[in-house]
Amino acid sequence: MGKEQENNLQARRVTYITNQLMQGKTLTVKGLHEHFVKEYSTLTTRTIQRDLRLIQEIIPTLEDSKKGRQNLWKIPRRFLTNKGSYLSANELLSIYFLKAYLKLFKGTIIEEQVNILTEKIEKMAPDDIISNDVLFNDKNIGYFDYSDFDPLIRKVIRLIREKKVVRVEYEHYETNSTKEMEVVFEMFFTNSEMLYVIVYNIKHEAYIVLSLQRIVEIQETENKLPDKPEFNYNEWAKGRFGVYWGEQVEVEI
Secondary structure (H helix, E strand, O other), rough: OOHHHHHHHHEEEHHHHHHHHHHOOOOOOHHHHHHOOOOOOOOOOOHHHHHHHHHHHOOOOOEEEEOOOOOEEEOOOHHOOOOOOEEOHHHHHHHHHHHHHHHOOOOOOOOOHHHHHHHHHHHHOOOEEEOHHHHOOOOOOOOOOOOHHHHHHHHHHHHHHHHOOOEEEEEEEOOOEEEEEEEEOOOOHHHEEEEEEEEEEEEOOOOEEEEHHHEEEEEOOOOOOOOOOOOOOOHOOOOOOOOOOOOOOOOOO
16 A cells, blocks of 8 residues: 555544544544444554544544543543534633633622633633733733644643643744753733743743743653642742833933
């Protein structure tokens, strides 16, 4: 079998599997093998596993859990719309921002109604990944167009929730060179239409900011989570300053 034909067959399998997953179905390697072997008599279960791993790279929220001797593969329903279509990273990120803003209505006369909406949102976007402290500092509310970073955003969302130690390859904005660091992802925040993530740098024992689009690669590790201080945005922001566009003015210090 030629390479082109092999790629075409894999594309057909991946398309079929993805469609099944987006319909909310739970799949197994054994079940998929029984389905495909009728058409591809030489297909192995290892090939099916590679197909699923490939899909997981594209859709990081695809979960596999052990049941007996086999793995169950599914996309949690909170990441699927009512029509069974997959939430894009832009949509998912916007939902997380909406949930963060809704918390601002706590203690108001509409708190009860807001709580009903929040409960529904929690099923699609569990846990908190957005820093509430910066909501009033940035007015870019709504749809975030980071389509090119869809897999990366999904991975960062998951790692913020799971609080794992990861190794990040990061591109320096001036030299375009890259460096590696071990970090724990903490929170997203935005500024001037840019998306950033606050991480705990294990080597320097400090919280720092990474620009999302400059993250080259993320490798998960089995390293133990460090005994890091709880993140406090107001304390962290005291030693920071920003440079913004505007008319040039003279100041006296």
